[in-house]
Amino acid sequence: MTVSAPHLRLPRPDRRLEDYTPGPPSPYRPNTDGLKSRVAMAAAHVVADPLADINPREDVAIDWDATMAFRRHLWSHGLGVADAMDTAQRGMGLGWDTARELIAKSAAEAKAYGGKLGCGANTDQLPDDANTDLDAIERAYEEQCAYIEDCGAQVILMCSRHLARTAASADDYIKVYDRVIGRRDKPVILHWLGDMFDPKLRGYWGSGDLDAATETFLGLLETHRDRIDGIKMSLLDATREIDLRRKTAALGIRMYTGDDFGFADLIKGDGDHHSDALLGIFDAIAPAASAALAALDAGETARFDDILAPTVPLSRHIFKTPTWHYKTGIVFLAWLNGHQNHFRMIQGQESGRSIQHLAELFRLADQAQLLADPPLAAYRMQLVLAQAGIDG
Template sequence: MIRLPEADGTLTAYEPVRTSAVRPADSAAFRSRSVLATAHVLADPLADNEPLGPVGPTPPPQSLDWDATLAFRRHLWSYGFTLCEGMDTAHRGMGVDWPMAAELIRRCGAEAKAVGGRMAAAVLTDQIEPFEPCTLKEVQAAYETQMEVVEEAGAQAVIMCSPHLTVAARGVDDFAEVYGNLIRQARTPVILHWITSEWDPRNTEYWGHEEPEPAYDALLDIVRAHPGKVDGVKIGPADLDRQIAWRGKLPEGVKFYTSDTTDYARMFVGDEQGHSHALTPVVDPVIPLAAQAFRALDAGDSATARELLDATLPLSRHLFSGEGRSIYFFRTGVTFLAWLSGHADHFRMVWGEQSARSVPHLATAYRLADTLGAFPDPDLAEQRMKLFLAVSGVEQ
């Protein structure tokens, strides 16, 4: 029995399930869905990392625990997922700057080649100073520098929104020019990744339009102008009905990726209108269980896949809960669960983000994951949870 703290300050007795739903790994690629999973990173617990985020105009560099960070990626590959590296799950732009992201991409690329893993990686312009004025040519050059690193690592390019391009562009044609040049240069089909202004106000008027529908039409024009060169598009946030409508407008063969965190079973399983693919952080805390669901889809068993994915929704909704930008602290719960699962011997995070969620929040994450059977070793998870509670002042 373990006493777990609740949000109202009370303690609730919880009897761990002590069973695991984790099945043996299978590294074969999924056949029916393209599943790109983002993964967290771990900070070096012995490094002198600044724990309070940016201080001054140039935030101090962070040091990663490379052994633990790469080990988790091997775990992800062992279940058949494609790693999507250098995203916000890996603290990109939030403690991990471009030099460190480049090192992360290179190291992961080498590791992927060694174990036969598949990999994509984010291409941005974050080597340009945030408030530095720049031209279209400078934005494109920054994109090209990063795309070269990504492709040399053997990864597929995921071209992200650039706040610098938003400032430098004067309309639809400028976006089309920069993206067109990048798409033509890419060695393999790219993914175009659009974070709408709902999450990032810097992307207001991205693609040359303020309203989402004409903006999406401008994106579609870029896709149609480069047949065979765009693997898919990823858009967020947008309600699921809008995503489904937008998915239906894509040219044949172009995938629609989603990172929905609250009802993704509907999108991945799909219906008579089709299905979406995954470029998502929701896989990170439930890798073996998600793999079972996608294997079921490969076998044509939509009912089993839906049941498995639906079962993970309460945990996902909890991890990704929060108002405004606090949702980005999902990384804390994800990293905490990886520690409870035995994937690392600590959960020190970049910028000290292990403290970004409350003790009751993490206790609920433990309970939901244990009930789900997500821990490969439930006894170890219970032992570590009690240790965490003890140092947090919660007596057992």
Template sequence: MSELQLTLLGEDGALRRLSLAESPAFARPTAPLRSRVVYAAVHVVPQVHGDNTPGAPADIDWDATLAFRRTMWSRGLGVADAMDTAQRNMGLDPVATRELITRTADAARAALQDPEISAVFPEGAGVSDLVVAGVNTDQRSEQELSLDEVVEAYLEQLRATEASGAGTVLMASRHLARAASTPAEYEDVYRRVLEAATEPVVLHWLGTVFDPQLAGYFGSDDPAVGAETLLRIIEADPSKIRGVKMSLLDDAAEIAVRGRLPEGVRMLTGDDFHFSHLIVGDGDGAYSDALLGAFAATAPAASAAVQALDAGDTDEARRILDASEQLGRHIFSAPTFHYKTGVAFLAWLNGHQDAFVMVGGMHSARSLPHLSRTIELAAATGNLEQPALAVERWHSMLRLAGYTIDEGAA
């Protein structure tokens, strides 16, 4: 059988060939992952025939979208849904967001009845162990809200999400960033929302590389000052906090906060640039769990890395995560908020959706050379699940763009 040949496209428009060996498949777990709690923040798959243009309401292919979530669960990974990876505020409208949370929670409930999936989650696991979902204030279309209105908007989404059975990720709110001017105002809003939560929540600190409208969140542009506000919110009632997801792409800031968290509050890294050493840990028992968009693109590798940690093989876990981090750094390169395009591109290459299309037309947010480097790195790091299919699909995309591909290349 001839070796696969992958045609790549350079920044200068030149084509080159790369021999592509069949990637060894990462083994699926046969027991629950023990060493780390891991959630993959996942994307949505739109209807191919839908009006997937900027500003149009999201028209979601629910079968493909929910099937993708099942692939995460089959690897022992939880799903973080209705967050920025799902194009929240970038194509996923409030109506679709609420339906997504309900449908994913229902799918998780059904998945727990599947012996193959229940076997890779701890005994007694519930819906919130399989899925956590973003709670925000974005159902309100007004640009400006008072602090009281921000609280009520949060509470409206919190009630709906808790009713679904999904766990809650309390997301950073653009409305709150505009309305609050002091750390004390952030503390008051979070206190009032957390008092109403019936189950512990994950707090999400999203940096400006992901959303420039969140500048000054927690009362300061200085992460060290913002961290003090965040820690006061947590310390006011740690029983209300399941964990903290930090998405600043600043590993030193994360480690500093991690070392001060009250007992029982997890640090869930959202650092798609530095997750490898944060997850493996620093040798003295300190480590981060994970809630990462990068793991939507590298779920088999993420699962395999935790399996290696479970087996006591930190070197193998680090090797796997270092490779995936290299891919993640490319997918999340500036402008970082366009990383969702890379996630959907790899889902298409790996056979998890029928077409490379995204809500809001976001499949056009990355250049062909950027996508070429994405598939090259995915191949090099073992993150092409079906290499022959990936090559076929990528070459078809190049042909559509007017490039002539040697038929023997695919």
């Protein structure tokens, strides 16, 4: 017997309550054939342990079973997993000690499942307010890179807040990255995270002028072209990404889009070049993303467009300003879809978005055919609405 989704009263921006009943369940199923024409990785979130007896503002507790189950969900759709990155609240609650454990557990899970895994290397074992020098930053990067490699995962070299604060020039960035990349046994992915995701990274690569920063970055790529698998661009600037990927293609380096606003067109490409994907939004839209990429593999570009088009407004909403709170929407949708049994985040980050934001997220997810079990999703949405004083 089919169970219909309950009727909801969702708030609108003018404070009116709108009658809403979600549509049919998501039609997308796991991908057993794999993906061929694009490399696609989802930056994955972590599931907090809501029953841990901790100070949630200072301490971190992870539900490891649910966290690993979610990674298996991503792999089941043919996607790779990018772990211990900003989507996992790295820099917003997830420190190096917990990230180490996450990397080890995910690496063991990837080996057992046969899934692709990359993990973020940073310098966050150094105290936030430490007076560091370049040598200390280099050693911190090296420690994390070596650990990730020892676990059997690919290194994703993240931007360092310590380096952004310490570097006096573009040359200082090149000095650190030259040494760290030069010691790697296997090609790495470089991540350029814009300050809309993390204001502490403003002026990365030695300049607040993005043209100058891009030239510094490109010079690094040219020097280490044989040791770099690809770059993840997270600047939300499609024009800049398209321009740079023409140049990286000539170097044999992949462009992994991190543009959660324009990812559909960037992945589709312009006929000459395309972007691969390493995206936080793929955590939330994995079933649709997999189905769209499978259509692209089959040469069905119209179907690719039809599937991904409604996910773009959802992604733009989840990543709206202040962009760094996008994790709240990612975890909320995972909860709506039954991937975890609570809507709690480490350090209380579930409070990062308003009830208006969450209600619109629900509508957009439903319109993108991303609610796996609409009755469950609607029931859970009702619980959140009730907390805001909205009765069913």
